[in-house]
Amino acid sequence: MKNAIWIGWGFGVIFFIIELITLPHYGINWDTINHLPRGQAYLHYFLTGNKNYSDLPPWKPYWQNPESLSINADIPGDQVTSRSFYQADIADYSGYIENDGGGHPPISDILSSGFNRVLFGNLKIVNDVDSYRIYSIFLASLLVFLVFHWVASVFGKVAGVVSSLSLATYPLFWSESHFNNEKDIPETVFWSFTIFCFWKGFTTKRILWIIIGGLFWGLGLGTKFNILFIPLVLLPWLLFYWWGTYNKKFGVRLLINDNKRLIIATLFAVLGGIVLFIGSWPYLWADPITRIESVFKFYKVIGLTNNVNSDFLGPLGTNTYALWWIITTTPLPILFLSALGIIFSLINIFKEKKKTSLLFLLWLAVPIARVTWSGTTIYGGVRQIMEYVPAMSIMAGIGTFGILKVIKKRNLAYALVLLVITISYTFSVFNLYKIHPNENVYFNVLVGGIKGAREKNIPFWGNSFGAAYRQGIVWINHNLPPEAKISYARELLPNIPMFWLRSDLKLHNSYRSGYLKQGEYVIGLVYQGVEKTSYFDRYLDRFLEPIYEVNVEGVSILKVWKNDVEHTKKEYLSEKQTNNFKVSAESGIITVDFASSFYLSRMEFSYIEVDSCKNIISAYVKISEDGKSWEKLPGTLPNEDWSVPQIGIQPRDGNVVIPFAADKLSFVKLFFSPSDSCFAKINNLKIYYFDKI
Numbered sequence: 038m039k040n041a042i043w044i045g046w047g048f049g050v051i052f053f054i055i056e057l058i059t060l061p062h063y064g065i066n067w068d069t070i071n072h073l074p075r076g077q078a079y080l081h082y083f084l085t086g087n088k089n090y091s092d093l094p095p096w097k098p099y100w101q102n103p104e105s106l107s108i109n110a111d112i113p114g115d116q117v118t119s120r121s122f123y124q125a126d127i128a129d130y131s132g133y134i135e136n137d138g139g140g141h142p143p144i145s146d147i148l149s150s151g152f153n154r155v156l157f158g159n160l161k162i163v164n165d166v167d168s169y170r171i172y173s174i175f176l177a178s179l180l181v182f183l184v185f186h187w188v189a190s191v192f193g194k195v196a197g198v199v200s201s202l203s204l205a206t207y208p209l210f211w212s213e214s215h216f217n218n219e220k221d222i223p224e225t226v227f228w229s230f231t232i233f234c235f236w237k238g239f240t241t242k243r244i245l246w247i248i249i250g251g252l253f254w255g256l257g258l259g260t261k262f263n264i265l266f267i268p269l270v271l272l273p274w275l276l277f278y279w280w281g282t283y284n285k286k287f288g289v290r291l292l293i294n295d296n297k298r299l300i301i302a303t304l305f306a307v308l309g310g311i312v313l314f315i316g317s318w319p320y321l322w323a324d325p326i327t328r329i330e331s332v333f334k335f336y337k338v339i340g341l342t343n344n345v346n347s348d349f350l351g352p353l354g355t356n357t358y359a360l361w362w363i364i365t366t367t368p369l370p371i372l373f374l375s376a377l378g379i380i381f382s383l384i385n386i387f388k389e390k391k392k393t394s395l396l397f398l399l400w401l402a403v404p405i406a407r408v409t410w411s412g413t414t415i416y417g418g419v420r421q422i423m424e425y426v427p428a429m430s431i432m433a434g435i436g437t438f439g440i441l442k443v444i445k446k447r448n449l450a451y452a453l454v455l456l457v458i459t460i461s462y463t464f465s466v467f468n469l470y471k472i473h474p475n476e477n478v479y480f481n482v483l484v485g486g487i488k489g490a491r492e493k494n495i496p497f498w499g500n501s502f503g504a505a506y507r508q509g510i511v512w513i514n515h516n517l518p519p520e521a522k523i524s525y526a527r528e529l530l531p532n533i534p535m536f537w538l539r540s541d542l543k544l545h546n547s548y549r550s551g552y553l554k555q556g557e558y559v560i561g562l563v564y565q566g567v568e569k570t571s572y573f574d575r576y577l578d579r580f581l582e583p584i585y586e587v588n589v590e591g592v593s594i595l596k597v598w599k600n601d602v603e604h605t606k607k608e609y610l611s612e613k614q615t616n617n618f619k620v621s622a623e624s625g626i627i628t629v630d631f632a633s634s635f636y637l638s639r640m641e642f643s644y645i646e647v648d649s650c651k652n653i654i655s656a657y658v659k660i661s662e663d664g665k666s667w668e669k670l671p672g673t674l675p676n677e678d679w680s681v682p683q684i685g686i687q688p689r690d691g692n693v694v695i696p697f698a699a700d701k702l703s704f705v706k707l708f709f710s711p712s713d714s715c716f717a718k719i720n721n722l723k724i725y726y727f728d729k730i
Contacts, residue, residue, distance in 0.1 A: 041189045041197065048201050049182030056174040056215060060167050061106050062474035063215040064507035070531035072219035073153075073169060074128035075137065076146025077121060079319060080154065081130065083147070088130040096120045101164050103510050103537040108157075108164050111540060119158040121150075121165050122536060130319070137320035138331040144259030144317045145223040148172055166534055173218030176226040180427060181205050187233055188431055191393050192438040199458065200434030203371045206466050209419070210426045212477035216504055217420065220261050225423045227257035228264055232400060235271055235303075239278065240391050244302040251306025255313030262336050263424060269403045274396040281392060341412055346496065354411035358496070362419050363405070365484040365495075367429070368468070370461040372481070375429045377436030394435065401428035417497050420477075472589045474508070477501055478564075487592045491565070499564035505587050505595040506533050509560050512585050513597065514539045517558060524548040526561025526577055526596075527570050533560075550683035551576055552639065552696055556601045558584075563593045571671045573681055575698030580609045608730045609699060612638050615724050625712035627719055629705040634662055637697040638725040640705070645718040646691045653688065653716050656709035658695060660702040667706070670697075674709075691715075699727055 082088060097118045102109035110117050137143075149172040157168040184204050189197030204210060214222050234250030237243070257264035279292055293300065315321050321328045349358040364372065379401075382394035389395075404422040408415040415421055437458060444451045469476050478499050480490045490498035510533055513523065523544045525532070530544065538544055548557040551573060559577060561567070568578040577596075582604050587595040598604065619630045629640070637660075656674040659667040674687055687693055695707075709716040 041194055042186060044194065045182045045185040045189065045197070045201070048185050048198075048205070049178040052181045052205050053174060053178035056177065057106070057171070059474065060170060060174065060215055061104055062507065063170075063212070063504045064501075064510075065166060065503055065532070065534065066216050066219065067503040067528075067532060068219055069503075070529070071140060072143075072146040073121075073123040073150065074125050075133055075143055076148075076150035076219075077124045077153075078128060078130045078133050079143055079317075080147050080150045081124065082319065088134075090120070090124055090126055090129055093120045093124065094118055096122060096124070098540075099536055100538070100540045101166070101534075101536045103507055103514070106163060106167055108161055114161065117161070119161070121153055121157065122534060123150075123153075123165075134319055134323075137318075138328050139335055140332075141220055141261050142259045142314060142318055142332070144256055144314075145172070145219055147317065148223075149218045165536075170216055170218045173214050173216070173222045176223055177210070177214035180226045180229055183229060183233060184427055184430060184434075188434045191391075192435055195441065195455070196434035196438040198434075199374065199437040199462075200431045202462060203374070203430035203433040204427055206368070206462070206469060207371065207426050207430060208366065208368065208469060208476040208479035209423065211469065212474070212504065213420060213423070215474070217502075221420050221423045224257055224261040224263050225426065227253045227260060228267060228424045229427045231257060231264065231267060232270060232396065236274075236391075236393070236396060238302070239275060239296075239299060242296075242299060244298060247299060247302040247306050248309075251303075251309045252313070254306065255310030258310055258314040259317050262332070263404070263422070266403055266407055270396065270399040274392055274399055277386075277395055278392045281387075281390065340408075340414065345414065351409075355409050356411070356413060356415070357409065359405055359408045359415050359419050359422060363425070363429075365480055365490070366418070367481065368465040368479075369481055369483075370458065370465050371429065371433045374434075374436035374458070375432035377439055378432030378434065379436075381435055381439030382432070397428055397431050397435070401425055401432060404428075417500060417502070418477075420502070475501060475505060475587065475589045475594060477504060478589055478594055486590050488590055491592055494565060497565055499562075499589075499592060499594045501562060501564070501594055503532055503562070505562060506560070507537070508587050509585065509595050509597055510537050513542070513558070513560065516585070517542060522548040522557045524557055524559050526559050527567065527574055528561070547682040549573055549681040550600060551681035552580075553681075553683055554601050554605065555683060556599065559598045559600060560595070561598075562595050569671060572696050572698055575671075575700075576696070579698050580605055582606060609727060611728060612725050613728050615726060618722075618724055620719065620722060622717060622719070625708060625710055627707040627709070627716070629707075629722070629724070631703050631705075631724075634701055634703045636699040636701050636727040636730050637705070638699065638727055639694060639696040640722065640724060641692070641694050642722040643692045643720045644688075644715050645720055646715050647718075650715040650718065651711050651713055653714045654710050656707060656716065659706045659708065660697075660700055661704045661706075662702055664704050670700070688716075699730060 081090065085092060097116065099117055100111040108114055108117055149169045152172040153165065153168040156163040156171060157165050163171060181201050181204055185197040185201035188200040231250050231253040234246045234253060238246030238250060254264060254267070283291060315325055345354070345356045346358060349356055349361060351357040379398065382398050386392065386395050404424040407413065408422055440454055441451060444454065469479070472479060478487055478501055480487045480498070484490050484493065484495070487498060519541050521542055523542060524546045530546065535544065550557055561577065568574050577598055581598045581600060583596040583598050584604060585597040586593045602610065617632045621628045621630070653675065657672070658670045660670060661667045676687070684694055687695070
């Protein structure tokens with residue numbers, strides 16, 4: 038067994054080293070700006086008692102080479118301030134202590150900030166951004182060790198190897214462990230260690246394991262409320278385990294008397310975890326009950342819905358999206374072996390003394406079931422229930438154990454099975470290597486890869502959650518001319534750390550110019566549905582040829598465009614004006630009827646502003662080819678984003694510009710409120726279109 042422990046540590050260390058080497062290949066999580074400043078604010082308060090950063094030197098701007106793990110700046114290393122970019126004066130403890138209840142708990146924010154303070158702030162051996170993420174790859178490496186150790190101790194070393202290898206090469210886990218350091222990876226690790234410690238404590242009757250399990254339970258609770266579902270895993274297993282242990286003597290009084298110390302230890306462990314949760318979140322201290330209720334409301338909003346995508350509506354109103362996603366994004370060797378593992382576990386539940394297979398089955402089933410139940414929802418793939426990944430990996434190991442058990446002897450068939458498994462996993466790893474570092478957009482051959490997912494319009498295909506940005510920034514730093522202006526296609530500025538961008542470059546969303554073609558560069562993620570998000574997204578997708586793309590199996594997941602005439606598709610260079618239309622108005626609606634279908638570029642009109650009419654509150658556009666089926670275009674007025682910032686807020690000074698992304702139509706309806714607003718007095722309407730597309 039000692040030998041197995043060393044093998045497990047070996048797997049964990051190798052995994053950590055490879056993850057560390059590849060860490061600079063991944064961008065930051067979209068949610069980073071919501072977590073790292075908060076973690077730093079709370080950590081600074083815990084360490085110093087200060088509610089702001091007045092005791093720190095100011096942050097000094099510099100350029101950090103995004104291709105480097107170490108501090109590689111455009112200023113001497115000793116001039117790079119030890120203060121993190123995310124220790125922002127506008128996001129200190131004083132602000133969070135009053136307004137921090139609308140999201141996940143902060144323990145992992147605080148712990149990852151601790152890694153930053155040591156590795157970047159004190160030792161200066163890792164750059165400001167990647168130092169936070171070493172927290173998640175450290176935890177992920179511990180989980181790789183745990184999975185091998187646990188499975189090897191129950192089902193043998195071969196099963197342990199397959200389980201740990203399945204976990205380490207699971208596309209979602211491998212990718213997200215590089216940058217999802219705030220929520221899902223830590224929660225998965227804490228969930229797994231909690232289950233192991235309680236299993237160990239009850240099967241060996243050692244209180245210490247229960248206490249350690251309580252610590253991990255508290256860490257999980259302080260990271261994400263997913264861990265509140267862990268009793269649905271542990272309690273059924275424990276009752277079944279006791280039932281098998283006591284056999285005919287099974288009874289409540291006997292159970293309590295024989296396990297009194299363990300039960301009391303469990304109660305203290307659970308309470309201790311709750312204390313850790315509250316103690317690590319200063320926001321709760323002023324009014325724990327009310328503020329914890331607000332956190333539960335947050336989870337209720339994101340976890341419950343009555344509007345399940347009809348494509349994934351199953352029997353009794355169940356939501357099959359998560360199950361379907363797991364089947365189509367799990368590598369086939371893992372999928373096949375885990376299916377065998379499930380079958381083998383079901384067969385052997387009554388034969389096992391410790392009922393460990395039942396525990397693993399519950400571990401796999403509960404996270405998936407809680408987002409499949411009628412009225413529940415999940416979005417963005419299955420990263421939010423990543424707790425299933427270790428259990429599925431363990432099932433793959435059990436499946437291997439089951440096959441080898443059937444073969445029994447170490448004969449030619451035994452060796453052949455091991456060879457087939459080795460070859461299949463080798464091909465699986467090679468497939469991940471080909472799409473590196475974009476493993477979290479992986480789809481297997483059951484759906485035709487990511488290309489098939491795009492063709493089938495699977496929700497959230499191609500969404501890298503920000504990881505692909507780093508590749509785009511590296512290209513931009515190498516290729517854009519000095520003083521170039523850059524904007525996002527749709528995202529917020531914090532999605533890319535500003536100091537990754539070459540110092541002379543200018544990044545701001547106010548540079549978006551749309552059809553004005555003012556020569557700005559635009560960077561944007563490409564995934565399911567983004568082309569419908571706004572006019573600007575539709576414009577980029579239809580009008581411009583990208584100058585750089587991040588491709589996965591021939592499918593773009595990130596593009597860089599230059600918004601100028603040179604990079605505009607030729608069919609969109611010749612714009613014409615027409616007077617062949619009719620305008621009619623009714624209460625709150627202006628309808629423009631064209632003689633035939635064509636591709637609309639924009640509408641411009643003025644309206645008469647008089648004291649007797651009201652200012653517009655809201656307006657939106659619908660278009661149709663036949664006058665029967667109507668499509669609502671993204672955006673509302675008044676809104677700066679409906680056009681683009683360079684056009685300005687619309688309406689303005691009695692004039693309106695409404696751009697269209699070459700939408701094919703015969704009718705346009707402009708809905709506005711109030712119905713007696715000045716919009717009703719439309720005047721001087723101009724229509725521009727494209728003739729041949």
